[in-house]
Amino acid sequence: MKVDAHQHFWNLDKVEYPWLGPSYGPIYRTFEAPELEDQVKAAGIDKTVVVQAMDSYEDTHYMLDTASRFEWIGGIVGWVPLNNPDEAGRKLEEFTKNPLFKGIRHLIHEEQDPDWVIREEVIEGLKILASFGIPFDVVAVFPNHLKHVPTLAEKVPGLKMVIDHLAKPPIKDKSMEPWASQLARAAEYPQVYAKVSGLNTAADWETWSANDLKPYIEFAVEKFGANRLMFGSDWPVATLAGDYNKVWLETNKALEGLSRLEIDAILGKTAVEFYRIL
Structure with a gap:
């Protein structure tokens, strides 16, 4: 099974997204499932995971309603107030x-x-989350949040986590440190996973290709292993620097050289097991 483990929908008429304004240009509009459906099927994706775009119950209910109407949506990552x-x-x-x-x-x-994310009350909320066996997607945007992942892993050892977008490495600058050291530290904890997603918008939007992504993906494979990595398109944010098909094709090119088992894990198996996709 091939899985896109990270994509979004938003409807500006149904849900408020305070972060999303006119400055975001072409993604400042409604994006819903019918627009993505043909692109997902053309790529040979069997299931997707829709990830929250707002810290609200309205967004979570909107995603659940959408997921109930499209068989290719394998699940949603929603929101609850972890600080309560x-x-x-x-x-x-x-x-x-x-x-x-x-x-x-x-x-x-x-x-x-x-x-x-490391406030005392949030840690308590994450312990509640762990008690339900529900994983936590960490928006570990480098440099402010990736460093906290080891702390979370130690304070809530029963919590499975996945670092979104490999924590947005400095691809455009073609540099590795201190991102690499922080990611390697997070990878030391077996309950921590990561998403090979959102990398095109961390690169040069106009010129990026598989060659730009490959060193960062290879480093992640070295530290996590393919069985703790999963592909995500980050659509529609990804359309700021290309389209769904380009992200899919260039990610596949960047994975060339890995074994078939490793590629299959990153493109589906890991996500199926992590999110319990049926």
Whole structure:
């Protein structure tokens, strides 16, 4: 099974997205499942995972409703208020009754406090999340958040986590450090996974190719192993620097040289097991 483990939908008429404004240009509009469907099928993708675009119940309900109507959506990563553990627990009781509810994410990079995710009350919320067996998508945007992943792994050892977008490495600058050291440190914890996603928008938007992505993907494979890595398109954000097909094709080119088993893991098997996709 081939899986796109990270894509988004948003409807500007149904849900408020304060972060998304006119400055985002071509992605400042509604993006919904019918627009993506043919592109997913053309790439040979069997299932996708829709990831939250806002810290709100409205967004989570919108995603669940959408997922119920398209068989190629394998699940959604929603939201609960991790800084309010009691409420988070109550909402998890509700959401986990829906088999399409697969994970939780919070837009930690939108918080004014760069250390928000390691606040005491958030750690307690993450312990509640772990008790439900639900994984956490970490928006570990380098350099503010990736460094916190080892802390989370130690404070909440039962929590499975996945680092979105390899924490946005400095691809455009063609540099590795200190991103590489921080990623390697996070990879030391077996419950931490990472997504090979969102890399095209970390590169030069006009000229990027598989050759730009390859050193960063190879480093991630070296540190995590393919069985803890998963592909994601990051559509529609990815359209700022290309289109769905280019992201799919160039990622596949960047994986050339790996074994068939490793490629199959990154392009589907890891995501199926991590998110329990049926």
